[in-house]
Amino acid sequence: MNEYPPGPRDDGLSRRGFLQGALGAGAVAAITAYEVLAIEADPGNLESGPAFSGPSSALTSGGDQVDVLERMRVELLRALEKPAADRRWVMVIDLRKCVGCHACTIACVAENKLPPGVVYRPVIEEEFGTYPNVGRKFIPRPCMQCEVPPCVPVCPVKATYKNEDGIVVVDYDQCIGCRACLTACPYSARTSDFGTTYGEGLPVVAGVIAGSKVAGRYEKIDTFEYGTARSREPGQSPIGNARKCHFCLHRIKVGELPACVTSCIGRATLFGDANDPTSLVAELIARPNVSRLKEELGTQPRVYYLS
Amino acid sequence: MLTIKRALYVLAIVALVLGAYGFWSRLAFGERDVNYGSYVNWGLWVAMYLFFAGLAAGSFMLATLDYVFGIPLFRGTGRYALWASLVTLPAALLLIGLDLGHLERIWKVYLQPNFSSLLAQLVWSYSALFLTAFASLVLAMRGSRRLLRPVMSFGLVLAVFVSGGVGALLGVNAGRVSLHNAMLPAQFPVLNLASGVAVMLVIVGFFGVVGDSDRRARLLRVLGAAMAVLLLTKSYFLWVDYSQVLYSRVPDAVATAELVLFGQYAWAFWILQIGLGIVVPMAVILWPGRARTPIVMGMAGVLVLVGLAVGRTAIIFPALAIPELDGLAEAFTGPHLNYDYTPSLMEWSVTIGVVGLATLAYLVGSDRLPFLKNSPEVAS
Numbered sequence: 001m002n003e004y005p006p007g008p009r010d011d012g013l014s015r016r017g018f019l020q021g022a023l024g025a026g027a028v029a030a031i032t033a034y035e036v037l038a039i040e041a042d043p044g045n046l047e048s049g050p051a052f053s054g055p056s057s058a059l060t061s062g063g064d065q066v067d068v069l070e071r072m073r074v075e076l077l078r079a080l081e082k083p084a085a086d087r088r089w090v091m092v093i094d095l096r097k098c099v100g101c102h103a104c105t106i107a108c109v110a111e112n113k114l115p116p117g118v119v120y121r122p123v124i125e126e127e128f129g130t131y132p133n134v135g136r137k138f139i140p141r142p143c144m145q146c147e148v149p150p151c152v153p154v155c156p157v158k159a160t161y162k163n164e165d166g167i168v169v170v171d172y173d174q175c176i177g178c179r180a181c182l183t184a185c186p187y188s189a190r191t192s193d194f195g196t197t198y199g200e201g202l203p204v205v206a207g208v209i210a211g212s213k214v215a216g217r218y219e220k221i222d223t224f225e226y227g228t229a230r231s232r233e234p235g236q237s238p239i240g241n242a243r244k245c246h247f248c249l250h251r252i253k254v255g256e257l258p259a260c261v262t263s264c265i266g267r268a269t270l271f272g273d274a275n276d277p278t279s280l281v282a283e284l285i286a287r288p289n290v291s292r293l294k295e296e297l298g299t300q301p302r303v304y305y306l307s
Numbered sequence: 308m309l310t311i312k313r314a315l316y317v318l319a320i321v322a323l324v325l326g327a328y329g330f331w332s333r334l335a336f337g338e339r340d341v342n343y344g345s346y347v348n349w350g351l352w353v354a355m356y357l358f359f360a361g362l363a364a365g366s367f368m369l370a371t372l373d374y375v376f377g378i379p380l381f382r383g384t385g386r387y388a389l390w391a392s393l394v395t396l397p398a399a400l401l402l403i404g405l406d407l408g409h410l411e412r413i414w415k416v417y418l419q420p421n422f423s424s425l426l427a428q429l430v431w432s433y434s435a436l437f438l439t440a441f442a443s444l445v446l447a448m449r450g451s452r453r454l455l456r457p458v459m460s461f462g463l464v465l466a467v468f469v470s471g472g473v474g475a476l477l478g479v480n481a482g483r484v485s486l487h488n489a490m491l492p493a494q495f496p497v498l499n500l501a502s503g504v505a506v507m508l509v510i511v512g513f514f515g516v517v518g519d520s521d522r523r524a525r526l527l528r529v530l531g532a533a534m535a536v537l538l539l540t541k542s543y544f545l546w547v548d549y550s551q552v553l554y555s556r557v558p559d560a561v562a563t564a565e566l567v568l569f570g571q572y573a574w575a576f577w578i579l580q581i582g583l584g585i586v587v588p589m590a591v592i593l594w595p596g597r598a599r600t601p602i603v604m605g606m607a608g609v610l611v612l613v614g615l616a617v618g619r620t621a622i623i624f625p626a627l628a629i630p631e632l633d634g635l636a637e638a639f640t641g642p643h644l645n646y647d648y649t650p651s652l653m654e655w656s657v658t659i660g661v662v663g664l665a666t667l668a669y670l671v672g673s674d675r676l677p678f679l680k681n682s683p684e685v686a687s
Contacts, residue, residue: 105639117345122638141632150482156427157415176415177408180426182348186482188631191345192408194338196642240337240408293632297482 068267069257071280077255079273084164089247090274090281091258092290093140094306097268100125100138107263111248113223113232116198118191120245121260140269142260143168143189143245144293144301151181151190160242166302167247169226172237181242186294187301195239224250247271274302311513311602312670319666326660332653333405342651344643346636347627351650352406354620355658357473358502359399359665360433361495361615364466365503366392367440367459374447375459380526383517386447386679387510388503390672392440395506398665400433405657425476429469436465448678470496477622485552485563485626494544498615501537504530505611512605514673527604531592534611538585541618545581559629566625571647575617584614624648 079087100123108114108121124139149168152160159174160181182190197212197219204211222229225238227250232239248258256262261271272281284290285304292301332340343350366388372378373385404410417434420427439462446455474491481487508530510516517523552564567576588607591599628646630636636646650658673679 117641117643119639119641119644122635124632124634124638126634139632139634141635141638150480153421153423154426154479156421156424156430157412157419158421174412174415174419175409176412178406178426179348179408180424180476182345183480183486183627184482186631188346188635192348192643194341194344194643195336196339235337237409242408294482 068270068280069262072261072270072272073255073257075272075276075279076252076257079276079279080252080255082273082275086275087165087273088275089145089165089167089252089302090272090285091142091145091247091261091303092270092281092284092306093303094266094268094270094284095137095139096307097266098123098138098140098264099266099268100136101265103263103265104140104260104269107259108245111251111259112225113219113221114243115193115219115232116196118193118243120189120191120243139305140260141187141189141293142247142303144187144299144303145245145247147300147302148298150184150186150297150299154180154184156180163249165249165252167249168244169246169249170242170244172226172230172241175237175241177240177242179242186297186299190242190244193239193241193243195234226250227253311605312674315513315666316670319663319670322659322663323667324663326656326658326663329653329656329658329660333657338408340651340653341643342645342648342654344645344648346630346644346646347624347648349406349623349627350648351620351654351658352402354623355616355661356399356403356406357619357623358616359395359402359661360469360473361499361502361619362506362612363392363396363399363436363440364470364496365499365501366395366506367436367462367466367503368500369503369507370440370443371459371463374443374452374455375463380522380529384507384511384526386444387514387516387673388507389440389444389447390676390679391506391510391669393437393444394665394668394672396433396437396440397668398661400437401664402658402661425472425479429472429476432465432469432472436462436469439465444678466499467496470499477626482631483626484557484559485629486622488548490544490548491622497537497540497544498618501534501541502612502615504533504537505608505615508534508608508611509605512601512603512608515601523601527599527601531599531604531607534607535589535592538589538611542585562629563625566628567621570625571628572621572625576621579617580614580621583610584617585611588614 079089102123105119105121105123109119112120114120121140121142124141126137126139127134128137129135145167147166149162152162152168155161155175156178157174157176159171159176160168161171163169177192179192182188182192197216199212199215199219202212202215203209204213220231220233222231223238224230225246230238248256248260251258257271258269261269270281270284272279274282274285276282281304284306287306289306290304291307292304295301341350343352369381370385370388370392372381373383373388404413407413413430416427416430420431422428439458443455443459443462446452446458471492474493474495477486478488478491508527511523511526511530515523517526549564549568552560555561566572588610591603591607628648630646636644
């Protein structure tokens with residue numbers, strides 16, 4: 001049973017039986033394929049994003065059998081049809097559903113090709129209570145994408161700013177690496193790339209162990225953060241830069257949910273446009289059991305926790 | 308004294324040699340071998356940047372006693388204070404430059420600045436202070452006292468501004484309970500003035516620089532008295548900082564104070580900052596009789612400088628060593644994700660090298676620049 005509502009446009013469609021469900025799923029697959037083809041046909045400008053003109057609203061007709069991921073993806077496509085300034089990306093993390101598998105952390109590392117020592121989304125584990133009444137809680141901590149981000153005004157060269165989507169971004173080619181933003185962030189959501197690699201110091205035995213040279217090829221695979229293909233070369237950005245979670249902007253722009261959302265096995269991480277009153281996240285952040293980290297600071301995070 | 312100067316030359320060259328490894332490592336491998344990271348994101352170099360910038364601002368303040376306020380007792384000392392300011396400011400900027408992930412982009416702070424950033428304001432202000440100090444030295448060399456006074460008055464305002472600005476650079480971080488302290492911008496100008504007085508104690512105590520021994524003794528007495536007052540003020544600052552925090556019982560703030568007073572950094576606080584940096588110099592300055600020789604007074608100045616340098620580290624590391632979110636330290640591990648900071652060998656090497664470089668620059672300048680060398684008061 002899906003705990004989250006299937007969306008206001010379902011109108012009981014979920015009760016119309018397996019056939020319609022299957023048809024709905026088929027429609028989802030077909031339209032997804034259509035959109036993938038559209039993206040492939042016009043991979044072009046990731047900055048502006050491809051035009052999503054498909055009948056995305058039809059996707060909501062899957063009923064409560066439809067994975068919540070599908071609902072969010074449909075809502076994402078709908079949001080992308082609006083001007084950037086009209087949408088408000090929000091992440092909701094249901095702490096009751098997070099099992100602490102760290103899949104989101106790893107998916108983020110894989111998606112953004114993060115080197116050792118750079119992390120965008122650690123999962124904090126908290127143990128509480130006294131035996132025999134002991135519990136554990138897992139708190140994923142992405143960038144809070146604050147409405148009032150303390151990291152922005154401290155940057156001496158305007159390398160970090162809120163983009164048109166309201167996401168706090170880092171211009172890697174502008175950043176001088178002073179780490180003032182790291183000090184300013186109340187959530188330690190930024191890490192600095194010190195140029196370390198996973199393969200560093202690996203032994204090499206010809207024919208047996210490939211060693212750091214071969215392993216290093218993986219580490220130089222392009223990352224597509226901010227929609228720009230960028231290989232990680234010594235002395236070049238993003239080495240030496242402040243790095244942070246950006247809600248996978250490069251994925252969002254092509255109609256994909258952030259990697260941490262799609263990889264969450266418990267569907268504990270939810271994402272969408274809070275300015276869309278019919279979206280899942282808009283519904284969830286209106287619940288009384290919602291909270292934000294360090295709310296007292298007034299930074300107004302866009303990451304909400306359900307507990 | 309010649310022997311002291313020679314010893315300082317040797318020490319400075321040794322320091323430079325020790326620094327060679329650090330400079331090479333930094334330039335060849337970037338920041339790979341530093342121990343500061345993403346959590347304790349400012350380390351020894353930033354602390355020493357604060358220290359050297361304080362020396363530069365403080366030395367400039369001391370130079371105005373001669374060139375702006377025209378105090379007879381300080382006549383002839385201004386040029387040395389200016390020179391000290393001119394060699395310590397680049398040392399500060401070199402350290403903070405090496406701390407940058409992309410030093411080659413520093414021009415962006417000049418051409419594409421964000422003036423809402425205190426860091427940008429400071430870069431501009433330090434550059435202006437350097438140019439002002441340089442212009443002041445040139446004007447002093449040419450004997451243009453009429454122009455010198457307004458230029459140095461402007462420089463004095465800048466020196467106070469950059470001093471307070473550095474305090475504000477730390478204090479504005481409202482998310483860091485132990486940095487977010489309105490006292491910091493108020494304390495730093497006083498601490499920098501203390502740095503300036505300590506530098507002058509070293510210069511006058513070790514190298515004479517003023518004519519007759521009577522005036523030198525009087526100057527040392529006055530500098531000693533000023534030093535005593537400033538050290539008492541510093542002690543008061545330390546007391547209010549830590550007593551208020553401990554009394555407040557706000558856990559994060561208390562944890563920071565406990566790190567400094569009783570934890571990992573306690574030895575540096577009690578032995579170096581309080582013991583060698585305050586108690587011993589105070590004892591020397593207040594000691595009656597002939598034991599208070601110029602050399603001893605110069606040594607007291609050195610000890611005060613050590614205490615002030617350690618004081619800067621006590622502001623930076625411990626404040627960053629407390630996780631902003633409980634459990635973050637264990638949530639994800641890796642290089643440079645550590646709250647337990649001790650400077651690496653490479654960081655020490657660079658710091659020692661910069662100290663050597665600044666010392667050598669001062670000595671070479673005072674020996675080779677005609678304006679400083681030909682001073683009739685130079686003791687040998």
